[in-house]
Amino acid sequence: MDTLSHSERMRAVLAGEQPDRIPVGLWRHFPVDDQNPAALADSSVAFQQEYDLDLIKVTPASSFCLKDWGAQDVWEGNTEGTRVFSGNVIQKPSDWERLKILDPLKGFLGEQLTCLKEIVRRVKGSVPVVQTVFNPLAQAKHLCGPDVLKEHLVRHPEALRAGLDIIARSTVLFVEACMDRKIDGIFLAVQHANTAFPGEEEYRQWAVPHDLAILQAARGGW
DSSP, X not given: OOOSOHHHHHHHHHTTOOOSSOOOOOOOOOTTGGGSHHHHHHHHHHHHHHHTOSOEEEOOOTTTTTGGGTOOEEEOOOTTOOEEEOSOSXXXXXXXXXXXXXXXXXXXXXXXXXXXXHHHHHHTTXXXXXXXXXXXXXXXXXXXXHHHHHHHHHHOHHHHHHHHHHHHHHHHHHHHHHHHTTOOEEEEEOTTOSTTXXXXXXXXXXXHHHHHHHHHHTTTOO
């Protein structure tokens, strides 16, 4: 019989203490529902309740952080919820510098904050709530496509760096706003942290400083 709440159980494990049982965490995407903040909140809470999970990892579509820059995508039935991007926001090196720092309280980012606020209201601190955040390099890939990203990294590094800096600053502002909504932390998706592309040394150069800044913005969580 469970004697701890989900939050108490997770805190016990993080503190190196013996919980009443092993915590369980699962997550999935919710195609269609992930395009509406109220529907995503409903699905996220219902999934946690159905399986008695010990955390809620909120999983918007990977495009949620890009649409305010003009990214367009569509769901074509992929069962994992993967959406297909149509066209690239970034097509030439000078496009990176035209990106604007986003206001996290407006547009699609603002809608995601609305979703988080509703989830936090419903669980009332009984379940940890974690927001998925894609690191700047992953966001850049979706803005320009993988081939252009590779080309710009090699041939136009200064332009790409300027774009990554803007993306990182926007992401930090969003994470700070997430923490203001009383979530418990973030799940930082670092899809390029591998030995293929861009490689370990390049990842340390191009991604790690931004990743650390984003994690620092979430320092108010667990």
